[in-house]
Amino acid sequence: MKQEQRLIKKYLAGNCTEEEQKAAMKILSQPGSSSLLDEVADEVWNELSDDEKPAIDSEGLYHGIEKELGLTASRSKTSNIKPWLYAACISLLVICTFYFVQKQSVNTPPVPELVVKSMPAGQKSTIILSDGSKIILNSGSKISYPKTFTDTSRIITLEGEAFFDVVKDKTRPFSVVANGVVTTALGTSFNINARGPVCRIALASGKVIINNENDNRKDKNEQYILAPGEALEVNTSAKTTRKFTFDQQSELLWKEGVLYFKNTPLEEIAKRLELWYDVEFQFKSKTGLQKKYTGRFENASLEHVLDNMSYALGFEYFIQGKKVTIINQP
Structure with missing residues (x-):
């Protein structure tokens, strides 16, 4: 009986397959189906709260159900079928579905369309958000953000490095999540570099x-x-935090197409050049990797950069396709 009740509820809710519909109609056409409908209607009714129980035009709905199910008019007036229960069954199932959908829409806010943008090595991009804020995304970086912000927040997720120029909006704080570090502002401009464990x-x-x-x-x-002029460096691996002042000219020059190194070890320079020019460095020996270099290059070619560095640091280099080989001199 329970299986038949489930099938009838499914049929009345309009969720049956073609085969299930035929099986349900066969059950409803059999003598004694009225008691089954009574049980289904009672079950649906008991599942509703008092606020969800509607007023029902049972007689009108019943005639509609009769027509839908093909019941003949020859049925005895003294029949023990309860018309209001049939009507209630249909009506309540429909209204239950309506209430469920409505509650879901109220309790679960619509999921905004998410935009994901990635910049491969050797490329940068400027992105304008729906609120007018601007993002300059560096090479080898990725961001995700809602196509349209909500009325209460503006949240961005970052992997890599980006510069943010945020439009002021007191009602919607602007937050960037990178490596588990959340930076929040109303209207300001800042740079975030979250490569590896350091943010x-x-x-x-x-x-x-x-x-x-x-x-x-x-x-x-x-x-x-x-x-x-202040910066914060969070090392999620070492679990350390350091606050300090920084040189704005050197820190933010990358977004202007300028490479700037200040007492930077050769090994770290190579990592930055790999992202900047989309190449791969190979060192023939580990000696000389900690040699430091200071220099500034604006929209320069890789060969120009390496020519200057090789003279200052004493190494030779070869470029084959996208592979750069460094041979350190004693």
Whole structure:
């Protein structure tokens, strides 16, 4: 009986396959089907709360059901069928579905369309968001953001490096999540470099609040506030945090197409050049990797950069396709 009840409920809700519909109609055409409908209607009715139980035009709905099910008019007036229960069964199933959909739409906000943009090595991109904020995405980086922001927040996810120029909106804070570090601002400009375990936030203008969600100690819930010219470096691997002032000219030159190195080890320079020019470095020996170099290059070719560096640091190089081989001299 329980299986038949489930089938009838499914049929009345309009969720049956063609075979299930035929089986349901066969059950409903048999003598004694009225008691089954009674049970189904009672079950549906009991599942509803008082607020969801509607007023029903049972007689009108019953005649409609009679027509739908093909019941003949010769049925005895003294029949023990309860017309209002049939009507209630149909009506309540429809209304249950309506209430469910309505509640889902109220309790579950619509999921906004997500935009994902990735920049391969050797390329950069400028992105304008729906609120007018601007993002300059560096090589080898990726961001995701809603196509249209909600009325209460603006949230971006970053992998790699990007510069953010945020339009001020007091009702919608602008947050960037990178390596578990959340940087929040109303209207400001800042740079985030989140490559590997280190996340570095450098503030150019305005003010930001930074929360490190990687720090899960119960007694630790510290926020960091930066002023222009200040930076915060969070090492999620070593679990260290360092706040300091930075040189805005050198820190933010990348977005202007300028390569800038200041006492930078050759090994670190090679990693940056790999992203900048979409090449791969290979060192014939490990000696000389910690040699440091200072230089500035604006829209320069890879050969020009390596020519200057090789003379200063004493190495030779060969370029074959996208592979650069460095031979350090004693």
